[in-house]
Amino acid sequence: MSYSKWYIIRLFQQNKILFSFVCIFIFFQFYFNKKQIHSFPWFVWDMYSRIETKPDTITQTAFYVDGKQLDITSIPIWEESTLLHTFNMYYSIQSNNYKDPIETSVKKRTKYLPLNMQNYIAHQIQNSEAAVRDYPRWLIRYVEKITHKNIKQVEVRKMYYQYQNGKIKDLQRSELLLKINK
Secondary structure (H helix, E strand, C coil): CCHHHCHHHHHHHHCHHHHHHHHHHHHHHHHHHHHCCCECCECCHHHHCCCCCCCCEEEEEEEEECCEECCHHHCCHHHHHHHHHHHHHHHHHHHCCCCCCCHHHHHHHHCCCCHHHHHHHHHHHCCCHHHHHHHHHHHHHHHHHHHCCCCCEEEEEEEEEEEECCEEEEEEEEEEEEEEEC
């Protein structure tokens, strides 16, 4: 095999600037992989090479609309994803005294920038306390939109299940996470 036919060697011979960018890119990809930092569209291989363990108890977030559980299989997957992801973020921030969990990461990554730029970036990325407090009203409007119904109440519950003998068993236990009355 002739090394002179390798892309990286030919790139070095033809365009030193582009070669430098490719080398820097490769370096950072190795660095991100070593630090287990995900950089789209590449993923840390380590996340696929661990042994999968089965938890004793499985939880699921369930939405109840006017006392009836919302059948998430009846709505498009992007609406289901919007419901689940936005609620999980809301619950995380609300449980953390209205501080966005990414706040420390944003501060750490922008600490060398001027203060006004740090504040601008944080404002663009992080969820504000006012937005988090407004989430329940947004959620009820969103559920009305996807169900095409006028809704009086939305409840969000954490449901508990157990994996036994190859089957999921409902533990008949739930925890109320949020209740919104219109």
